[in-house]
Amino acid sequence: MTSAEVRVLFVVTIVDGGVEAVLEVLIRGLAARGVRCGVYAPQGGPGRVGPLCALGVWIGSPVPVAARLARGDFSVVHATSACPAEPGLGSLLRWAALFAPMVVTSHVSTPTEVTEVRFDRYTAVSAEAAAALITGTAASPEVIGNAPDSAVCTPGPGRAGPRPQLLWVGRAVDTDWPSKDIHGLLYLVASGVLAEFDVVVIDSDDNARTLGLDDWLAGRVDYRPGVCSKAALVRLYRDVAAGGGALISTSRAEGMPMVVLEAMAAGCPVIVPDSPGFGMVADGVNGLKYARREAFSEIPRCLRELRDERIRARIVADALSTVAGEIHPDRMVEAYLRVYRSLPPRSFGHRVAAARELVRGLLRFRRQGGGEMAR
Missing domain, CATH: 3.40.50.2000 (Glycogen Phosphorylase B;)
Incomplete structure (x- = not known):
């Protein structure tokens, strides 16, 4: 895929804190390279990433996002590792797997399982996070470190207080x-x-x-x-x-x-x-x-x-x-862009496997009293 053909949907549990800071840097860098992005989170608000998302920001109900996925508006879905374990987000991701390649990123260094959803690529922000990510596959997560907003976070004069x-x-x-x-x-x-x-x-x-x-x-x-x-x-x-x-x-x-x-x-x-x-x-x-x-x-x-x-x-x-050097924003953005471009389009085999995962997930949550996608 060329940059113009890459359209990324980021799926997170909430847009705040470190996740918001990373998304802001990543989405701005992708936009500068011709990549259009959107964000979905079940709670919170659009935060600082809202004005950067050419494809929109959705908070709350996943239904509009599910419709956009079925329409083919996104060529890549990129989720954080906390999402698969969340019932509503897990169902949305299984639905998304029918229509677009999937990427997941782990930010934590404790054992994190993402086997509830079938992903095409696994990434992590550190070697320790990569080692702790439980994928259920033989795939080794690619380490892509986070990067600060070096355009805003720069050295400058400060006012010293009476004590350190x-x-x-x-x-x-x-x-x-x-x-x-x-x-x-x-x-x-x-x-x-x-x-x-x-x-x-x-x-x-x-x-x-x-x-x-x-x-x-x-x-x-x-x-x-x-x-x-x-x-x-x-x-x-x-x-x-x-x-x-x-x-x-x-x-x-x-x-x-x-x-x-x-x-x-x-x-x-x-x-x-x-x-x-x-x-x-x-x-x-x-x-x-x-x-x-x-x-x-x-x-x-x-x-x-x-x-x-x-x-x-x-x-x-x-x-x-x-x-x-190693944590410059350009380095992070280019690394993720290479991952997105390397993803193959959805084949018939991919869709069949994703459909099976979706059905299994729906049956499992129905037994558990779920039905979260309907919400």
């Missing part, structure tokens, strides 16, 4: 709250070992009470609930960098968070756990790593290292070199 800042950005309380491990950071605040730093938490939702920020940590954390614009985050990364601080990730298994990549691109040092999915960060080279098994006790050591201006400057320079 330690910045955490994300959704603090979620269904996978233990994987975020923000409570480990809060325990360090409570113990007083971070007394020389202003700890800033940017939380997409207001979880102050759940986190104990109005109780045992009252007044000890600069807590800012609500979604920040990308421009506001970039300014914050620059301010943190100017004041001698760093961005910290406490992620356990969700892979390389986009906020880490964006901070690196903006010239802000990053401190990440020595956990699966963070292989792109080399300790002491383009970032600093701490061993999670030490109950976060190595974080103060990382902060002390960053006080050395030579170490700090070297880490920032190497991080910017990484962004300009």
